[in-house]
Amino acid sequence: xxxxxxxxxxxIAAAQRWTCxxxxxGFETLHSFALLQHEGQGPFLWMQxxxxxxxxxxxxxxxxxGLRYPPASRARADGDTEPCVLVIxxxxxxxxxxxxxxxxxxxxxxxxxxxxxxxxPEQVTGTGYxxxxxxRAQSAAWLARIVHIECAREGGVTQRAAxxxxxATDSGSALGVAQ
Numbered sequence: 118x119x120x121x122x123x124x125x126x127x128x129i130a131a132a133q134r135w136t137c138x139x140x141x142x143g144f145e146t147l148h149s150f151a152l153l154q155h156e157g158q159g160p161f162l163w164m165q166x167x168x169x170x171x172x173x174x175x176x177x178x179x180x181x182x183g184l185r186y187p188p189a190s191r192a193r194a195d196g197d198t199e200p201c202v203l204v205i206x207x208x209x210x211x212x213x214x215x216x217x218x219x220x221x222x223x224x225x226x227x228x229x230x231x232x233x234x235x236x237x238p239e240q241v242t243g244t245g246y247x248x249x250x251x252x253r254a255q256s257a258a259w260l261a262r263i264v265h266i267e268c269a270r271e272g273g274v275t276q277r278a279a280x281x282x283x284x285a286t287d288s289g290s291a292l293g294v295a296q
Contacts, residue, residue: 121170183243226258
């Protein structure tokens with residue numbers, strides 16, 4: 118299925134759609150999202166709303182910022198998926214990359230759902246400063262639910278191609294192109 122995103126129209130398979138299991142503060146009416154991994158953006162993902170094409174949150178694994186959380190009080194995400202944090206993009210080059218340290222997003226890859234959990238400051242360990250990717254292998258269930266975006270230049274025009282899992286063509290993957 119083609120979805121409009123802030124990056125243009127992209128093919129996003131049903132198996133790559135995520136449901137918000139509890140309301141996100143300030144975005145209570147949004148329930149359907151996709152995780153987009155842009156080529157060359159390392160551990161960062163875009164959590165793209167499939168209901169509001171212009172809305173996408175930049176996220177990364179909490180371990181990339183040295184953050185640790187206690188087990189969530191709600192039905193916790195599957196044990197193979199680390200909590201992710203919303204990244205605050207610096208406005209000026211000299212500003213520090215920061216994250217929403219007390220409100221991680223907990224994904225359950227088996228159920229294709231997530232919830233944003235809010236913790237008290239004393240429950241969170243770590244400063245929230247960039248420490249780099251952990252190198253920890255992600256589960257196959259998590260990786261299968263990420264839409265991988267490759268950028269290519271053709272005739273002076275940058276095109277984004279979303280590799281879609283589970284499509285009927287090309288042995289289970291197809292290429293959807295957004296210009």
